[in-house]
Amino acid sequence: MNDRTLIKNARVFDSLRGVLTERATIVVEAGVIVGVEMTAVPEVDATVIDVGGRVVLPGLIDCHVHVNAVHHDVWQLSMQPPSLITAQAKHVLEGMLMRGFTTVRDAAGADYGIQLAVERGYLRGPRLFIAGAPLTQTGGHADIRPRGVKEFICTCAGIGLFPALADGVPEVRRAVREQLRNGSNQIKIMAGGGVASPTDPIDGTQYSLDEITAACEEARAANTYVMAHAYSPQSITRAVQCGVRTIEHGNLLDEATAKVMKEEGAYLVPTLATYFVLGDEGVRLGWSAEMLKKLDRVKDAGQLAVAIAKAHGIPIAFGTDLLGAMHPHQPIEWRLRAPVQTPVEILQSATSVAARVLQQEGKLGVIATGAHADLLVVEDDPTQDATLLCDPATQISAIMKAGQWEKRLQAA
DSSP states (O other), X not given: OOOEEEEEEEEEEETTTTEEEEEEEEEEETTEEEEEESSOOOOTTSEEEEOTTOEEEEOEEXXXXXXXXXXXXXXXXXXXXXXXXXXXHHHHHHHHHHTXXXXXXXXXXXXXXXXXXXXXXXXXXXXXXXXXXXXXXXXSTTOOOOTTOOSOOOOSOOSSSSOEXXXXXXXXXXXXXXXXXXXXXXXXXXXXXXXXXXXXXXXXXXXXXXHHHHHHHXXXXXXXXXXXXXXXXXXXXXXXXXXXXXXXXXXXXXXXXXXXXXXXXXXXXXXXXXXXXXXXXXXXXTOOHHHHHHHHHHHTTHHHHHHHHHHTTOOBOOOOOOOGGGGGGTTHHHHHHTTTSOHHHHHHHTTXXXXXXXXXXXXXXXXXTTSBOOEEEESSOTTTOGGGGGOHHHHEEEEEETTEEEEOOOOO
């Protein structure tokens, strides 16, 4: 079997410059791109795929997912054995891959075992960058205990769906070190209130400055970084000034806070899809009146936050943050970004910008020599209209991950 593949007559999306090349040949060997050639390439001892002038994108990256969130209610998930959750996550992973996402950053839930299962081929899905269990203070966003409940129930679902509850600098340091020991690629903290949590206000701040700083120090010591759940200007400002690298959601971002984010070199990872879907699903899912009120406050603010971040030159990555039955709505993020970002900007958010978030520049999110051979063959031109990717079954004709075809181009 030839280990050399030539993908010829490709209009290659240069995600760094935001342009399409003329027809090129992408040379793949051993799962890696070894050349992007504008001249003829010898076809001897190679598998040749002629894509007929179609656009070829780098594999897409979603920077905020929860692959083990196979149900919207984390409390109910706590009562399921991890083996059952992993079995259900199989469909979540496969769905993401078939929507063109060859890499995802799991924002709490997936553990080292599921990451390794994907790497070794036991599960079919995108490569995973995991955060393990999210760090939260007592009563913080990930503290899902209802009012009046003192303890978490006994559960065997110890796969990151429950938080690492840590109060005070020593506990925070220990919790970060524990996540790193268990294989986390990045650290997730809850720096402010949330929508889907029972006891915290959406505009509240969480963790002291010393605690946030300690988490960031521990992450940097391990050559990684902290991602922080935060909505309000105050929670965002505190987080980035303490060293947090990526702000997740950030719906209530304002002009003054955007300036601070820019000064600190922070990234924004909006997740517009989850609020759009929950706007329709929240009542059906049994959300409380308090949770629905918080949802109303943030769901229409996300696009404005993206526009503000864009105006201040903050790098914006692609995220969705869907749970349970909402996972198939992942592509709607393309449409929700369209009013405030150009098609190229949205594509870059899911390729080159996302690769920088993952600290994988040159390896992911680009079609270039030395990068992983993660490639999508697209029927029409998403640089003119990124919403085409809302219909991946029709628009994405072929998917390659690490040099292997996950979906093959059909003969004309």
